[in-house]
Amino acid sequence: MKRVIILGATGSVGVQALQVVAASRNLTVVGLSCDRNVKLLVEQAASLGVDDLAIADEAAAAGVPASLYPAARIRTGAGGAARLVREVEADLVLNAIVGFAGLESTVAALEAGRPVALANKESLVCAGELVNGLAARQGLGILPVDSEHSALFQLVAAAGHDAVDSLVITASGGPFRARTREELGAVTREQALAHPTWSMGEKITIDSATLMNKGLEVIEAHHLFGLPYDRIEVVVHPQSLVHALVRLVDGALLSHLGCPDMRVPIAFALHYPERVQVSTRRLDLAAGVSLDFAAPDEATFPAIGLARQAGMKGDRCTCALNAANEVAVRAFLDGRLGFLGIPGVVEAVIAGNAGGSFGTYEEVAAVDHAARLMAERVCAEIGAR
Ligand code: NDP
Numbered sequence: 309m310k311r312v313i314i315l316g317a318t319g320s321v322g323v324q325a326l327q328v329v330a331a332s333r334n335l336t337v338v339g340l341s342c343d344r345n346v347k348l349l350v351e352q353a354a355s356l357g358v359d360d361l362a363i364a365d366e367a368a369a370a371g372v373p374a375s376l377y378p379a380a381r382i383r384t385g386a387g388g389a390a391r392l393v394r395e396v397e398a399d400l401v402l403n404a405i406v407g408f409a410g411l412e413s414t415v416a417a418l419e420a421g422r423p424v425a426l427a428n429k430e431s432l433v434c435a436g437e438l439v440n441g442l443a444a445r446q447g448l449g450i451l452p453v454d455s456e457h458s459a460l461f462q463l464v465a466a467a468g469h470d471a472v473d474s475l476v477i478t479a480s481g482g483p484f485r486a487r488t489r490e491e492l493g494a495v496t497r498e499q500a501l502a503h504p505t506w507s508m509g510e511k512i513t514i515d516s517a518t519l520m521n522k523g524l525e526v527i528e529a530h531h532l533f534g535l536p537y538d539r540i541e542v543v544v545h546p547q548s549l550v551h552a553l554v555r556l557v558d559g560a561l562l563s564h565l566g567c568p569d570m571r572v573p574i575a576f577a578l579h580y581p582e583r584v585q586v587s588t589r590r591l592d593l594a595a596g597v598s599l600d601f602a603a604p605d606e607a608t609f610p611a612i613g614l615a616r617q618a619g620m621k622g623d624r625c626t627c628a629l630n631a632a633n634e635v636a637v638r639a640f641l642d643g644r645l646g647f648l649g650i651p652g653v654v655e656a657v658i659a660g661n662a663g664g665s666f667g668t669y670e671e672v673a674a675v676d677h678a679a680r681l682m683a684e685r686v687c688a689e690i691g692a693r
Contacts, residue, residue, distance in 0.1 A: 436528075484500075550599060632653050
């Protein structure tokens with residue numbers, strides 16, 4: 309039995325991970341966490357018999373009556389998930405927390421010698437060098453959960469690292485593909501939340517609409533596969549059937565295809581190195597499948613270029629980019645910032661941030677904090693215009 313801790317268990321990835329666990333005879337859950345959705349967390353814990361929990365939101369945690377789940381040992385507050393990971397013996401930690409809040413747990417898991425299956429791409433975006441250094445010192449791998457990176461992981465392993473010329477990440481293009489900049493000025497929260505192919509949490513859905521999700525994924529791929537930014541391509545592929553490709557040194561392309569279903573990369577990461585049956589829709593090639601590819605419109609959607617710029621400066625700048633994006637996405641969802649303001653805020657914040665690397669988690673947290681303050685100021689200026 310592989311003992312797994314699932315952080316962010318109440319979210320889109322977390323819930324699907326629990327479906328993967330339910331379909332498996334080899335996985336057992338030993339810890340669960342959420343931010344404030346305590347009702348669902350307690351239901352999950354009670355049905356699986358999991359006693360070790362973490363709830364980030366103190367007020368939500370205070371609302372859980374002890375009688376509801378008497379056996380539970382609940383760690384509360386922002387550092388609760390990281391304490392859970394340190395204190396509970398596990399063979400794998402699936403980190404499906406959204407945003408910068410997930411980084412502390414990635415660091416805690418690696419420090420405690422626990423391998424990580426990483427959905428929380430922000431861990432690598434904010435502190436890729438630090439996280440990789442820690443994983444290398446501990447002799448641990450990081451298993452990507454993001455569908456594109458899971459595909460790349462398999463393709464690079466099949467080809468051999470030295471045979472890879474470049475990585476190709478596909479992007480659905482989001483709900484606003486082919487829109488003009490003028491049209492984007494007026495899009496609403498509801499339109500931006502209606503993703504054409506994937507059903508995901510709010511933050512990543514907005515990131516998909518701005519294409520910042522692809523920007524974050526380029527940075528994530530740089531850290532996972534050790535390739536420079538000019539060897540990581542992005543191509544728009546609206547059908548989301550090809551998850552990624554690798555170009556090999558001899559000019560051949562290897563690709564990874566399948567119907568979009570996050571349970572496939574989640575099952576891959578949770579069971580790795582085993583490969584198991586997943587009851588998902590099979591891609592019926594004989595029924596006729598169209599595969600379209602196009603270059604992303606980086607003039608209308610500047611996020612990928614901003615991510616590359618920040619990535620070339622280093623972790624301090626990508627950390628600031630992530631903080632600015634989180635603040636701007638929140639402001640957009642709250643109606644304080646227009647859609648085009650999101651890349652606007654990110655651009656202003658990364659322009660004011662130097663690059664360089666981090667020595668400790670505390671340094672990362674300080675840069676994140678300062679960038680958030682700066683982003684809030686820019687949001688107020690842009691939003692008011
Ligand atoms: P969701 O918003 O659906 O879920 C986020 C989870 O994190 C919830 O359990 C939430 O708890 C918890 N959480 C939120 N804020 C905090 C916090 N401050 N501290 C601790 N826990 C917190 O997100 P997704 O599942 O969509 O995404 C999770 C991660 O996976 C992201 O990094 C995303 O980029 C990545 N990812 C997601 C994919 C998807 O298909 N959804 C695909 C590929 C990557 P609560 O429910 O209580 O709010």
